[in-house]
Amino acid sequence: PDTPQRPxxxxxxxxxxxxxxxxxxxxxxxxxxxxMDTLPSLVKIEDCTTSKGVAQWGTPVTLNDKYTVDLVxxxxxxxxxxTGARVGKGEGFAELEWGILxxxxxxxxxxxxxxxxxHDEQVVNDIPPNSLTKHDVPVDIIVTPTKVxxxxxxxxxxxxxxxxxxxxxxxxxIRVLRQLKSEIxxxxxxxxxxxxxxxxxxxxxxxxxxxxxxxxxxxxNSQRRK
Numbered sequence: 001p002d003t004p005q006r007p008x009x010x011x012x013x014x015x016x017x018x019x020x021x022x023x024x025x026x027x028x029x030x031x032x033x034x035x036m037d038t039l040p041s042l043v044k045i046e047d048c049t050t051s052k053g054v055a056q057w058g059t060p061v062t063l064n065d066k067y068t069v070d071l072v073x074x075x076x077x078x079x080x081x082x083t084g085a086r087v088g089k090g091e092g093f094a095e096l097e098w099g100i101l102x103x104x105x106x107x108x109x110x111x112x113x114x115x116x117x118x119h120d121e122q123v124v125n126d127i128p129p130n131s132l133t134k135h136d137v138p139v140d141i142i143v144t145p146t147k148v149x150x151x152x153x154x155x156x157x158x159x160x161x162x163x164x165x166x167x168x169x170x171x172x173x174i175r176v177l178r179q180l181k182s183e184i185x186x187x188x189x190x191x192x193x194x195x196x197x198x199x200x201x202x203x204x205x206x207x208x209x210x211x212x213x214x215x216x217x218x219x220x221n222s223q224r225r226k
Contacts, residue, residue: 001051008073008117009049020061020069021054022097030100030176032058033067063100063176063183069107072098074139076116080127084138084151086116087127091201092170095135099161100180109159115141129155135162167198 001021012019013036023029032054036045039057047053061067074094079086088094101107116139123142132138135158142149163181171177171194185191 001054002075004075005073005117006049010045013045013048019048020067021058022093026093026096026174026176029060030063031061031097033061034058063104063179067106069101069112072107072112072114072137074114074116074137076118076122076139078122078124078127079116079118079139079142080125080129081123081142081149081151082125082153083127083129084114084140084142084154085127085129085132085136086139092135095137095158096161096170096174096177098137099135099158100176102158103160103180109157113141114139114157115143117143120144120146123149133165134158135165163195164193165195167195167200169198169200170195173200 001023009019009021013034016035016037019034020031021034022031034048034054034057036043036048038059039048043057048057074086074088076086076088098107098109102109114137123144132155137157138151138155140151140154142151161177161180166177171181181192
């Protein structure tokens with residue numbers, strides 16, 4: 001759902017494909033789908049490539065809906081062209097989405113391609129494969145403004161959710177994960193493991209408008225807070 005992937009979402013919709021995009025941080029739900037041929041003719045592709053547009057025009061997907069994911073696009077801060085090891089923003093949402101989709105049978109980790117789009121400067125050779133945890137998702141293809149790199153020695157992709165790595169704090173933050181955990185525990189008749197506690201980074205808040213907001217952000221320390 002991040003802004004750097006808007007051109008990718010535009011390309012998917014322009015080619016008549018089905019776009020499956022997650023709710024930001026999985027806060028309000030799970031995924032939504034959009035196909036332009038199912039929308040009113042006056043709706044433009046640009047209107048459907050933002051989080052607001054997805055909320056307005058997308059069709060919500062529930063945890064237990066059945067569909068097949070053919071291709072996954074992830075954002076990266078840095079990516080290795082040799083192994084496909086990537087660094088994201090450090091919150092693990094791409095890995096959680098991959099884990100849920102593979103656990104539910106909506107994607108096959110052994111065949112589903114993973115692609116990232118980055119600037120050339122973000123392609124680096126100093127991400128050691130052994131620095132990845134067992135839930136990290138590597139990429140098969142790297143696309144930059146100047147080239148397409150097909151990763152020759154991609155490290156293995158994970159499958160499912162590693163509950164022993166998932167902290168209670170992260171679980172409390174994501175409703176769809178709590179639902180999945182509850183369903184699995186009911187089927188198995190026993191509790192799933194839990195990961196260690198963690199301190200989650202604060203969620204960025206959008207600034208409001210008006211006098212109250214202006215007053216709040218004024219004063220000698222306002223620049224430091226920003």
